[in-house]
Amino acid sequence: MTARRRRVTAAAVGSLCWLFAVGTASAHGGSLAAGGRESLTIPTWLFLSTGGAAVGASFLLASFVTDRSFVERVHSWGTPLVDGGVRIPRLLGRTVGLLGLAAVLVVGFLGPTTPRTNLAILLVWVGWWAGLAMTTYLVGNSWRVLNPLSTLALVLPSLDRDYPERLGAWPSVVGLLALVWLEVVSPLADDARLLATVVLGYSVLTLAGAVVFGRETWFDDVDPVERVFRYYGRVAPVGRRGDGSLHLRLPGIALSERRLVDGADEVAFVVALLWVTTYDGLVTTPGWRDLTTPLVDAGLPAHLLYPLALLAGFALFLGVYRLAVRASTRTAETYLAPDELAERFAPPLLAIAAGYHFAHYLGYFLFLAPALGAATLAPFADPVSVPVYQLPGWFGGVALASVVVGHLLAIWVAHAAAFDLFPSRLQAIRSQYPFVAVMVFYTMTSLWVVSRPEVPLPHL
Amino acid sequence: MTDHDYDVPADAPAYECAYCDRPFAREEWLALHRGLDHPDELDDDEVAAFRAAYAEEEEELGTFRLQALGALVAIYFVLLMIYALV
Numbered sequence: 001m002t003a004r005r006r007r008v009t010a011a012a013v014g015s016l017c018w019l020f021a022v023g024t025a026s027a028h029g030g031s032l033a034a035g036g037r038e039s040l041t042i043p044t045w046l047f048l049s050t051g052g053a054a055v056g057a058s059f060l061l062a063s064f065v066t067d068r069s070f071v072e073r074v075h076s077w078g079t080p081l082v083d084g085g086v087r088i089p090r091l092l093g094r095t096v097g098l099l100g101l102a103a104v105l106v107v108g109f110l111g112p113t114t115p116r117t118n119l120a121i122l123l124v125w126v127g128w129w130a131g132l133a134m135t136t137y138l139v140g141n142s143w144r145v146l147n148p149l150s151t152l153a154l155v156l157p158s159l160d161r162d163y164p165e166r167l168g169a170w171p172s173v174v175g176l177l178a179l180v181w182l183e184v185v186s187p188l189a190d191d192a193r194l195l196a197t198v199v200l201g202y203s204v205l206t207l208a209g210a211v212v213f214g215r216e217t218w219f220d221d222v223d224p225v226e227r228v229f230r231y232y233g234r235v236a237p238v239g240r241r242g243d244g245s246l247h248l249r250l251p252g253i254a255l256s257e258r259r260l261v262d263g264a265d266e267v268a269f270v271v272a273l274l275w276v277t278t279y280d281g282l283v284t285t286p287g288w289r290d291l292t293t294p295l296v297d298a299g300l301p302a303h304l305l306y307p308l309a310l311l312a313g314f315a316l317f318l319g320v321y322r323l324a325v326r327a328s329t330r331t332a333e334t335y336l337a338p339d340e341l342a343e344r345f346a347p348p349l350l351a352i353a354a355g356y357h358f359a360h361y362l363g364y365f366l367f368l369a370p371a372l373g374a375a376t377l378a379p380f381a382d383p384v385s386v387p388v389y390q391l392p393g394w395f396g397g398v399a400l401a402s403v404v405v406g407h408l409l410a411i412w413v414a415h416a417a418a419f420d421l422f423p424s425r426l427q428a429i430r431s432q433y434p435f436v437a438v439m440v441f442y443t444m445t446s447l448w449v450v451s452r453p454e455v456p457l458p459h460l
Numbered sequence: 461m462t463d464h465d466y467d468v469p470a471d472a473p474a475y476e477c478a479y480c481d482r483p484f485a486r487e488e489w490l491a492l493h494r495g496l497d498h499p500d501e502l503d504d505d506e507v508a509a510f511r512a513a514y515a516e517e518e519e520e521l522g523t524f525r526l527q528a529l530g531a532l533v534a535i536y537f538v539l540l541m542i543y544a545l546v
């Protein structure tokens with residue numbers, strides 16, 4: 001068994017290195033803010049097939065690991081870090097969060113109007129949505145403590161109205177789609193006044209919700225932002241146990257746990273998260289522009305096109321996932337209800353979403369991080385030029401590699417979840433066939449988007 | 461493990477676990493399930509059934525591994541050839 005495992009590991013490492021080499025040599029995609037990306041030196045179809053084949057091959061490699069006790073050892077590995085009741089970091093975190101919100105509002109309304117020198121814009125997009133989100137799946141979810149709205153809600157009274165249980169996580173699905181639509185179509189990254197207005201509006205809405213339904217209910221069920229960070233945090237190596245203590249685990253491993261996603265609403269949220277990260281990149285590809293130009297020319301209003309495409313893509317991703325679940329009940333010949341499978345195999349998709357987010361935002365973050373630093377030191381200065389970090393030429397390879405790594409993690413975690421769910425190991429492997437097909441489809445879509453040059457948002 | 465939802469077609473064979481009522485499409489899977497999830501409650505016959513099902517599965521896995529290895533080699537060589545030609 002050990003000799004075989006060593007061979008398997010060697011083969012896995014070999015095929016990965018090969019893929020990285022291909023990615024590094026051929027593509028310089030993914031560095032969004034840098035511009036001037038070179039096109040691929042190999043045909044796109046071959047590049048996409050290689051990515052798809054790597055995912056398929058890694059599934060085959062994972063299927064060689066059939067030793068249940070080995071899988072369980074990998075997944076139960078962990079070590080406690082600190083126990084609950086550490087109050088000073090929490091107070092500090094809450095203060096930092098409140099200062100951040102205050103900075104966004106004050107500098108947003110009163111600061112310089114150039115996007116790259118305005119602290120509000122840099123803090124929200126570079127510091128928070130790119131940087132903090134990355135630390136959430138790479139290290140752990142600190143937003144739970146930092147979230148300034150959650151801190152403010154602590155001191156507000158609560159009416160404790162009953163939250164309608166049947167709504168579940170659906171309001172957060174709608175909220176996530178709405179936020180991404182707003183982010184894509186409105187100049188929130190260019191207009192500091194508008195950004196501050198939206199942040200203020202969102203804060204008022206959130207605090208009102210927390211007052212009506214209670215802070216716990218609102219942030220656990222309804223608030224889409226809190227849920228995004230909570231879900232990303234499940235990919236991270238630092239997690240929180242029920243008693244509040246922090247512990248260390250292998251990255252992504254916790255995604256195979258039972259009851260991580262509960263109900264069709266939470267499954268929909270995971271799929272929505274995966275879809276919006278794709279949509280965000282998709283709308284700035286030349287392919288999207290070419291595809292939609294005839295539609296807009298034919299009279300479809302552009303402000304209808306974007307929300308329609310957002311909803312249609314979400315329906316497609318969710319439909320494909322539901323089909324995979326149906327197919328899985330057949331390939332595994334199981335009598336478990338399809339909903340059980342849908343819930344159990346949704347969390348691995350979070351690793352894919354995280355890998356794609358990393359591919360999409362790492363370059364953006366590194367490029368603008370010096371500008372964020374400069375704006376933090378002098379929030380009301382409006383310098384003519386801002387410091388930026390020029391990314392090296394090989395950087396596109398990192399973006400492509402992170403898309404693939406996200407999928408490899410997802411394949412492994414789904415493999416472990418299947419072993420936990422089915423008594424027969426062959427049945428567990430067969431249950432994964434439809435999901436692997438779906439993951440190959442998602443990988444090829446993501447790689448295609450990441451490898452395209454970025455064009456300005458068309459028609460708006 | 462007892463809080464699963466099931467969806468058993470009316471005309472399909474179902475072997476139900478005596479300990480937790482979970483239905484399976486094959487008798488071997490029921491035997492495997494009993495050994496994995498209720499190891500302390502089994503009688504001698506059930507232990508023997510688990511061992512037999514496990515050994516049989518080990519054999520099927522061997523066949524599967526050969527097929528998977530074949531598929532891996534095929535993927536590798538197809539891509540290798542394409543890269544040589546393009």
Ligand SMILES: [Zn+2]
Pocket residue numbers: 477478479480481482493494497498
């Ligand atoms: Zn049972």
